[in-house]
Amino acid sequence: MNKNAVMALDAQYYLPVFARYPIVLERGEGPYVYDNEGKKYLDFLAGIAVNLLGHGHPGLVKAVAEQAGKLIHCSNLYYTEVQAKLVQKLAQRSGLERVFIANSGAEANEGAMKLARKYGKLQSESKVEIITAQHSFHGRTLATLTATAQEKYQKGYEPLPQGFSHVPFGDLTAMEAAVSAKTCAVLLEPIQGEGGVHVPPAGYLKAVRELCDKHGALLIFDEIQTGVGRTGTFFAYEQEGITPDIVTLAKGLAGGVPIGAFLAREEVAQAFHAGDHGSTFGGNPLACAAALAVMEAMEEEGLLDNANKLGQLLQDKLRQLAQKYPGVITTVRGRGLIVGAELAGQGRGIVEACLEKGVIINCTAGNVLRFVPPLNITAAHIEEVIAVLDGVLKEHGAF
Missing domain, CATH: 3.90.1150.10 (Aspartate Aminotransferase, domain 1)
Structure with missing residues (x-):
């Protein structure tokens, strides 16, 4: 045509x-x-x-072709070796013990926020608020576009989900004023991509980490765009000398095959039980094989x-x-x-x-x-x- x-x-x-x-x-x-x-x-x-x-890329093409010839999809009611190897690599690379594989960045962020809410409620029924930054971008589902503090993405979809508040990116004073006993999580991009490639002031992310610890809130980094080596380290947060409680990945993780993931500390992950979260296509063998090929290429090249x-x-x-x-x-x-x-x-x-x-x-x-x-x-x-x-x-x- x-x-x-x-x-x-x-x-x-x-x-x-x-x-x-x-x-x-x-x-x-x-x-x-x-x-x-x-x-x-x-x-x-x-x-x-x-x-x-x-x-x-030859390695990625080979991995996808070989996996497609063996098994493209398998329900998460069963195990696959390729999925097990991927979650092991991600956990070892991040220092976060648990991994869930989804299909996109929005799904990864949805799962991360669900986990944060569930964990927060174990401490207090009122600990449900999620704080994000103005000019952020976290996805286009109802919850993630609410977390995305940009009116142009939200207009026409009201009423939006409750329990979200927004502060200026990089403004520690504003963040300190916003975090309270009701805050279950702070969700930030280490560098705002869609918002205009905004890099926060030096020390800001570390100070937010300390603030979350003070108030018993989780720190979630949305590394959908910055993760998997984009900033020169596998995770952008590595350059800050800190570790989040949850981190989300997608975009480059499988080199073009749709995938998403969220990783969490063991204690936080234990807030989920069988049936609390899931995905039909998440963690399918084809996407996992592609992600393993990307991670291998990153190391070898x-x-x-x-x-x-x-x-x-x-x-x-x-x-x-x-x-x-x-x-x-x-x-x-x-x-x-x-x-x-x-x-x-x-x-x-x-x-x-x-x-x-x-x-x-x-x-x-x-x-x-x-x-x-x-x-x-x-x-x-x-x-x-x-x-x-x-x-x-x-x-x-x-x-």
């Missing part, structure tokens, strides 16, 4: 919930994707931080070091562009290979111009160019992106 035919089918039958760009992607190889007209694009969005190993080194190079290059175009880029921030370049105006036009020139990035929060490429990119790929962006900004001029 040609591009127009595909787009016409989508327009006729798909729910009108996506503002898609007018290309039809057909295949990928490494950090590149190709549309059905043969045009090549350098993919620095990676499925929104999902395609951790790029496209067509030095992807954490690469994310640190290449992330710093990307920020340095973007700051050079900010100096060259001071009326366009105002701030560059991030950690590892989650990087944001804040603009003085709206960014969609710049994203569209880059796409036309064969580079895929995106704009979040309206005015922040977001770069979340595969973790196995090279310096040459960064130079290619910067050259295209330089040309686009030159043509764009100041806002």
Whole structure:
């Protein structure tokens, strides 16, 4: 089918919930994707931080193909070796003793909040409040969009679930005022991704950890976007010298195969009993095999070091562009290979111009160019992106 035919089918039958760009992607190889007209694009969005190993990674392809030939799905009424191996690896990597495998980030966050509520009620029937940060993003189910303190995602879905409150991200004074005996958990992204790649002040997350301990509240880190090496360590929280009570993962964990997970301390996990939570597809052998392949590649290919080194190079290059175009880029921030370049105006036009020139990035929060490429990119790929962006900004001029 040609591009127009595909787009016409989508327009006729798909729910009108996506503002898609007018290309039809057909295949990928490494950090590149190709549309059905043969045009090549350098993919620095990676499925929104999902395609951790790029496209067509041999180890991932082999693991998925082999597992598909053996067993794709198995009910959680039974055991599988591949699931057991994955939860062992995640538990050992995190220092959190228990793991539940789901299908998405929203499901992982739902499960984490359910567990926090159940654990809180063991202490007091009133210990049910969950505190999140403004401009966060935790998912699109009713509970997770309530936790997502952005009105644009909540409008039209009222009444929203009760028991949530929101404070400014990085504001310790506001957090101290909000946490009380009724707080069962504080849920934070170590770096806000969808909210604009916001990095909290130094020491903030550690101070929140101490505050939660003081009030008997759980600390939950949403590492849907920052986890699995994106920031240069497997979990972003490792860089803060702390450990949460619960952490959630998804996106890059299986390199593109849908998966989610939440991990918890043993004491917290024991609040759940058989029948308290579940998932039909969660932890299926195909997704688990893909996740194991991703974790193996990360270890064997030095992807954490690469994310640190290449992330710093990307920020340095973007700051050079900010100096060259001071009326366009105002701030560059991030950690590892989650990087944001804040603009003085709206960014969609710049994203569209880059796409036309064969580079895929995106704009979040309206005015922040977001770069979340595969973790196995090279310096040459960064130079290619910067050259295209330089040309686009030159043509764009100041806002």
